[in-house]
Amino acid sequence: MKIKADESVCIGAGMCALTVPKIFDQSEDEGTVVLLQDVPPADLEDAVRRAVTLCPSGAISIE
């Protein structure tokens, strides 16, 4: 699994950082998504999928 994040569409809702804080963070100034790792460990893959579903703006995706 590889995660992609697009800050340009991110609205800083924080659902990703709330759901998988080991993988997603938010920038200090605009609160937009910061990817801490783009390849999550296997045990976090389900949580990452959940974060992708919860994201309100479609800013994160997996391939």
Added chain:
Amino acid sequence: MTETSALTLSMTRQRPLDPPDEVAGLRRHGAIHRMKYADGHLGWLVTGYAAARAVLAHPHFSNRPETQHPPIASTRLELAQRDFKLPPGFFLRTDAPEHTRYRKLLTGQFTVRRMKMLEPRITEITNDCIDAMEAKGGPVDLVEEFALPIPSLVICELLGVPYEDRETFQRESRTLFDLDAGADDAVAALGRIWAYLMELIQRKREQPADDLLSGLVQSGELNDEELTGVGVLLLVAGHETTANMLGLGTYALLTNPEQLALLRDDPSLAENAVEELLRYLTIIHLGPVRAATQDVEIEGVTIKAGEAVTLHLPAANRDPARFPDGEHLDLTRPAGGHLTFGHGIHQCLGQQLARTEMRIAYPALLRRLPGLRLAVTPEEVPMRSNMSIYGVHRLPVTW
């Protein structure tokens, strides 16, 4: 879909915690229904989860006031007929890219990490409220002593609004959300809260402090009118939402004692309990409303450009296709993904603050007052049926 006869939106609940049977029953006939709006417009009502989510995330639906039609006859109908214009800065009612500009100035202030830093102060405020209740002795009105003061004090400190002035803005805020208020009263209330914030912004410019409004003033990105609009939006939204969740949530727990016991005995359930209470109660019981800016197909239904769509979030959040057995409050169910904070670019800016407040407040209340119970019968609790955000007007409790 019901094409032949357009319905009108019912706001009459048969049971205080369930959406109107008439609306929930529509889901059996599909997710999207023809609806007649209060101004005669023929638009749509969405009761299904997937369809509601699709509309909220779709770029071709506008949230601008001039595109909209009122789902029920209320103050909004009268205001629309008078061609009332919202002042600038009230960015909830804008579309991208205008919306993006305002939102990006604020999102850094409401991140998960920032909200975590507020936890000690929110805990302290919560404990102070419970101390005051204990000192007073029951019965007390939980709304007055707990549900309203916690989020009110928190948002005041965050924005830099003097809490001593709360009677003014809490009163104006109530009028703005009152569906029975006349248009004159609503305009006057908005005028007063507007003047209050405008004056406060001037003071922040002269004497900046370490608070959100001062930071916005100093950023130089917004003019005074825009700053005032943003201030009004954040202050009002910060009050009416979490306060009603704390009041109605406590009512829901007290009337579902087995669920209350689960949370009281296992505070680690708090995170999930908050999501489930948000889902089950869905206090946003009127709207959001959007309008298509071009023809859009949602689940096989063509919504034509200009047509209004009302998203019925209480019905969508109980859609059995997404939340099996959703009619029941179950604090252990996976409740994430509910639409109570909305979806798409307007999803609630303050949602992580609301979560933090609720995750602290409910368990603290149940832990410190284990004998908490209603001081009246459940039927005697006055529900906020006449307000655009649902909840309880008062909640007499003792312990």
